[in-house]
Amino acid sequence: xxxxxxxxxxxxxxxxxxxxxxxxxxxxxxxxxxxxxxxxxxxxxxxxxxxxxxxxxxxxxxxxxxxxxxxxxxxxxxxxxxxxxxxxxxxxxxxxxxxxxxxxxxxxxxxxxxxxxxxxxxxxxxxxxxxxxxxxxxxxxxxxxxxxxxxxxxxxxxxxxxxxxxxxxxxxxxxxxxxxxxxxxxxxxxxxxxxxxxxxxxxxxxxxxxxxxxxxxxxxxxxxxxxxxxxxxxxxxxxxxxxxxxxxxxxxxxxxxxxxxxxxxxxxxxxxxxxxxxxxxxxxxxxxxxxxxxxxxxxxxxxxxxxxxxxxxxxxxxxxxxxxxxxxxxxxxxxxxxxxxxxxxxxxxxxxxxxxxxxxxx
Amino acid sequence: xxxxxxxxxxxxxxxxxxxxxxxxxxxxxxxxxxxxxxxxxxxxxxxxxxxxxxxxxxxxxxxxxxxxxxxxxxxxxxxxxxxxxxxxxxxxxxxxxxxxxxxxxxxxxxxxxxxxxxxxxxxxxxxxxxxxxxxxxxxxxxxxxxxxxxxxxxxxxxxxxxxxxxxxxxxxxxxxxxxxxxxxxxxxxxxxxxxxxxxxxxxxxxxxxxxxxxxxxxxxxxxxxxxxxxxxxxxxxxxxxxxxxxxxxxxxxxxxxxxxxxxxxxxxxxxxxxxxxxxxxxxxxxxxxxxx
Ligand SMILES: Nc1ncnc2c1ncn2[C@@H]1O[C@H](COP(=O)(O)OP(=O)(O)OP(=O)(O)O)[C@@H](O)[C@H]1O
Ligand SMILES: [Mg+2]
Numbered sequence: 001x002x003x004x005x006x007x008x009x010x011x012x013x014x015x016x017x018x019x020x021x022x023x024x025x026x027x028x029x030x031x032x033x034x035x036x037x038x039x040x041x042x043x044x045x046x047x048x049x050x051x052x053x054x055x056x057x058x059x060x061x062x063x064x065x066x067x068x069x070x071x072x073x074x075x076x077x078x079x080x081x082x083x084x085x086x087x088x089x090x091x092x093x094x095x096x097x098x099x100x101x102x103x104x105x106x107x108x109x110x111x112x113x114x115x116x117x118x119x120x121x122x123x124x125x126x127x128x129x130x131x132x133x134x135x136x137x138x139x140x141x142x143x144x145x146x147x148x149x150x151x152x153x154x155x156x157x158x159x160x161x162x163x164x165x166x167x168x169x170x171x172x173x174x175x176x177x178x179x180x181x182x183x184x185x186x187x188x189x190x191x192x193x194x195x196x197x198x199x200x201x202x203x204x205x206x207x208x209x210x211x212x213x214x215x216x217x218x219x220x221x222x223x224x225x226x227x228x229x230x231x232x233x234x235x236x237x238x239x240x241x242x243x244x245x246x247x248x249x250x251x252x253x254x255x256x257x258x259x260x261x262x263x264x265x266x267x268x269x270x271x272x273x274x275x276x277x278x279x280x281x282x283x284x285x286x287x288x289x290x291x292x293x294x295x296x297x298x299x300x301x302x303x304x305x306x307x308x309x310x311x312x313x314x315x316x317x318x319x320x321x322x323x324x325x326x327x328x329x330x331x332x333x334x335x336x337x338x339x340x341x342x343x344x345x346x347x348x349x350x351x352x353x354x355x356x357x358x359x360x361x362x
Numbered sequence: 363x364x365x366x367x368x369x370x371x372x373x374x375x376x377x378x379x380x381x382x383x384x385x386x387x388x389x390x391x392x393x394x395x396x397x398x399x400x401x402x403x404x405x406x407x408x409x410x411x412x413x414x415x416x417x418x419x420x421x422x423x424x425x426x427x428x429x430x431x432x433x434x435x436x437x438x439x440x441x442x443x444x445x446x447x448x449x450x451x452x453x454x455x456x457x458x459x460x461x462x463x464x465x466x467x468x469x470x471x472x473x474x475x476x477x478x479x480x481x482x483x484x485x486x487x488x489x490x491x492x493x494x495x496x497x498x499x500x501x502x503x504x505x506x507x508x509x510x511x512x513x514x515x516x517x518x519x520x521x522x523x524x525x526x527x528x529x530x531x532x533x534x535x536x537x538x539x540x541x542x543x544x545x546x547x548x549x550x551x552x553x554x555x556x557x558x559x560x561x562x563x564x565x566x567x568x569x570x571x572x573x574x575x576x577x578x579x580x581x582x583x584x585x586x587x588x589x590x591x592x593x594x595x596x597x598x599x600x601x602x603x604x605x606x607x608x609x610x611x612x613x614x615x616x617x618x619x620x621x622x623x624x625x626x627x628x629x630x631x632x633x634x635x636x637x638x639x640x641x642x643x644x645x646x647x648x649x650x651x652x653x654x
Contacts, residue, residue, distance in 0.1 A: 073555060
């Protein structure tokens with residue numbers, strides 16, 4: 001069993017604190033993704049779990065044992081680096097078998113383990129090459145192979161796909177997911193790409209400026225973002241956010257634009273409170289090109305500034321109260337710039353945040 | 363239209379050809395400047411003395427081994443203790459190189475990997491040592507060595523050469539270790555290595571061509587050093603080959619042929635060593651383990 005737990009973990013570089021006391025429990029076999037903008041402390045957190053970075057405060061435990069003072073080699077973890085960090089002077093075979101060689105396993109055992117890993121990752125023909133003779137995707141796969149050979153308790157990934165092109169990234173993403181299904185092991189995965197986070201994670205941990213903002217399943221963080229930061233960070237395109245004021249069952253954005261207060265929030269806001277109204281493109285659709293909604297809707301007439309046909313749907317850009325917003329058209333027809341469309345907003349899926357704190361009011 | 367295009371092509375081609383000729387000629391001249399003195403030494407070592415001294419020069423050389431024969435001959439007939447000098451040179455150069463590389467590599471690694479107080483001052487300090495001309499040190503060294511009693515010993519010269527070579531080795535290996543991404547030793551540590559193992563199994567092999575070049579430099583510096591060696595050695599028991607060259611100068615004459623012959627013997631091992639080490643190590647140079 002290898003659950004990972006972080007208790008009030010902090011990291012200081014001199015006087016500068018870059019991770020501010022985070023708590024996190026990762027279950028055995030769980031795939032957890034740390035996601036957040038650049039510089040928010042994801043890598044630092046991961047490296048503290050790995051033992052590559054001193055833990056300034058708090059406690060990290062793997063499998064129930066405190067590991068703060070253990071060197072990386074005694075934590076039974078393996079790590080895939082952003083730049084792969086393959087040993088350039090060794091062949092792929094030697095790279096894969098290196099950890100077992102250091103652990104003084106027998107030759108036959110090493111050969112067996114290397115072959116197993118190679119077959120899982122399809123590295124068969126590459127075994128006698130050097131890293132310099134591999135493509136980016138192949139190096140990536142060798143790096144993963146090196147990680148799985150040892151059957152560690154925990155896999156750590158630090159942006160393993162960010163050096164690959166878009167197509168390969170999608171492909172490797174699927175391979176990583178499959179790998180997790182095959183070798184059921186706890187995985188902590190760092191990325192700044194929210195699509196990667198959504199597709200891979202059992203649970204997503206969203207970080208910002210050295211703090212954890214929200215932890216939840218991909219659907220939870222998508223449907224119930226705790227604040228405007230998560231709302232605009234998760235999901236593509238980002239959530240539309242309009243600032244306004246609560247007034248008599250409505251949210252006044254400007255004197256001309258008012259939106260009905262969704263019923264879920266009716267008891268939770270005060271009259272005159274400044275709020276941010278949020279909704280996703282999926283919940284704003286032209287009439288006749290929308291899902292049949294059962295719940296409450298609001299009607300909006302929107303002048304389209306730009307239409308982006310994606311095939312199965314068309315993304316619509318428009319402006320509401322001076323803010324650029326995005327909607328979506330299903331079963332699309334050609335839309336021209338400047339055209340006015342009657343749209344409906346599905347109120348049951350809308351969000352309301354306190355403007356002052358940014359926190360969700362749900 | 364097509365003729366204009368072909369004309370332009372031809373023009374282009376001619377210009378390229380002219381450029382590559384200029385390039386070649388330039389390189390040839392530079393190579394001549396570098397190589398001719400060496401070549402001259404080799405040629406002179408095989409020519410009779412009259413021919414060496416001839417004015418105007420004789421362009422078609424006569425071949426003779428007389429200088430070599432004399433050099434290895436008895437002391438009375440212009441012989442010098444070649445083997446003793448060679449042995450001294452070898453012992454002093456090899457030992458000082460090994461020690462300098464050991465210390466210098468450790469230093470270079472520390473500069474590349476660790477942060478410590480006053481790091482940049484240490485570094486500049488090391489470089490400043492190199493800026494002091496060796497001859498300026500010869501008198502103080504002579505006095506100190508004489509007092510301590512290590513004048514005219516292998517040990518004394520080894521000490522001097524280690525001190526001379528360490529700063530340069532530190533500087534060179536620091537550069538090589540700096541080029542190796544730190545993720546490599548981190549990966550090794552995660553793979554189960556101690557810091558020590560990670561160095562010897564991963565970082566050192568990756569940097570070894572750099573370390574080897576540093577070693578060649580250190581070896582050649584010691585092998586060819588004259589100014590200090592000529593002050594600090596006296597006897598056959600410790601004189602190195604460059605100092606041995608002085609044996610061919612008498613009060614009023616210089617035995618150029620003999621000197622050239624000894625110089626050739628001095629150049630050969632250095633050349634061979636450089637060549638072997640270089641060739642062996644460049645082929646082992648394999649980067650590409652990391653991307654980005
Ligand atoms: N050695 C260091 N000294 C001082 N500050 C550092 C050091 N290493 C990292 N930091 C700071 O710590 C913060 C977190 O860095 P970290 O590498 O964890 O970010 P990240 O979330 O991984 O970002 P990215 O997505 O760009 O990789 C950053 O603000 C960075 O400037
Ligand atoms: Mg990072």
